[in-house]
Amino acid sequence: DLVPEREGGGVFRFDLLPPGEYAVLSSCTGYIAVAESVVVLEGEAKEVRRVLEKGAALEGTVVDDLGKPIAGASVTATPVEKDVTRVAFGRPTGGGGAAMDREGRFRIEGLRSGVHRVVAGASGHGSASPATARAPGEVPRIVLRRCGTLRLRLVLPAGATPPAQMTVSFEEVEGGGGIGSKRPWKDGRVVVDDVSPVAVRSKPLIGVTLG
Numbered sequence: 001d002l003v004p005e006r007e008g009g010g011v012f013r014f015d016l017l018p019p020g021e022y023a024v025l026s027s028c029t030g031y032i033a034v035a036e037s038v039v040v041l042e043g044e045a046k047e048v049r050r051v052l053e054k055g056a057a058l059e060g061t062v063v064d065d066l067g068k069p070i071a072g073a074s075v076t077a078t079p080v081e082k083d084v085t086r087v088a089f090g091r092p093t094g095g096g097g098a099a100m101d102r103e104g105r106f107r108i109e110g111l112r113s114g115v116h117r118v119v120a121g122a123s124g125h126g127s128a129s130p131a132t133a134r135a136p137g138e139v140p141r142i143v144l145r146r147c148g149t150l151r152l153r154l155v156l157p158a159g160a161t162p163p164a165q166m167t168v169s170f171e172e173v174e175g176g177g178g179i180g181s182k183r184p185w186k187d188g189r190v191v192v193d194d195v196s197p198v199a200v201r202s203k204p205l206i207g208v209t210l211g
Contacts, residue, residue, distance in 0.1 A: 019044075024043065026050045030057075030109045053109035053165070060131075060139030062104045062120045064146050069104025073122035077108045080115045082130070111135040120144060124194055147194045154188035 002211050004012035019042040027033035031052040064074040102108035110116075118131040118139050126146035133139040156162060167182045168190050181192070 026047060026052060027110070028052055031055055032110055056113045056135035057132055058108045058111060058116060058118065058135045058139050059138060060106055060118070060133070060142060062100065062106065062122070062142045064125060064144055064145060066146075069102070069103060070122045070125065070144060071100065071102045073100060073104065073106075073120050073125075075100065075106045075108060075118060075120045075132075076140075077111060077118045077135070078114040079112055079116050082140075085198055108135075117141070150190075150192040150195045152190040154190065156188070162188075 002154055004014050006012055015049055017040050019040055021037055021039045023035065024038050025033060025035045032049050032053060032055040038046060046075075058077055060075075062070045062075065064070055076124055098186075113135055115132060115134050118133055120131075120142045122144055125148050128142055128144050131140050152168065154166070162185050165182055165184050166188075171180075176210060183190070
């Protein structure tokens with residue numbers, strides 16, 4: 001990505017560009033981003049002027065299955081119209097790297113008016129079905145179930161030589177995703193963190209390969 005020199009007053013300048021075609025994205029928090037293709041010829045001083053429109057906003061809350069807010073979650077909103085492919089990323093109203101405040105509230109700005117598909121995710125939590133909301137407006141409360149921890153203890157027959165390593169995998173009984181990992185044998189103890197709550201509820205099938 002090329003970084004422009006900022007002159008102030010909304011003016012940016014790219015110097016010493018090789019001739020060619022460039023993808024230019026104009027964006028500002030709270031406004032609808034505009035992406036376009038610009039061709040620069042050798043020796044040409046190309047001027048591009050774009051007027052950004054004030055965007056709509058979506059607000060909502062992300063909590064876990066106990067109703068506690070998830071401060072570290074991220075949220076994205078995508079327009080459902082077939083002719084729109086741009087994804088708008090949620091930004092906190094006060095700036096910073098998090099997508100929401102400590103109470104799990106989020107605000108996504110710079111959206112086009114209309115129906116959006118809203119998806120949330122957080123480390124240590126399972127996924128939730130996408131929510132649908134119309135901007136400007138409120139998003140129904142999003143609930144992300146807490147993940148669990150899978151603990152196993154594998155025991156070899158008496159006199160058997162422990163293998164150097166093992167592969168432990170499991171999948172949901174009713175289909176869906178699974179987890180597999182290769183690890184040293186050590187004492188046969190296995191701990192798998194961030195296991196999907198769906199997999200835990202469905203009594204997962206567990207497979208072990210030694211060596």
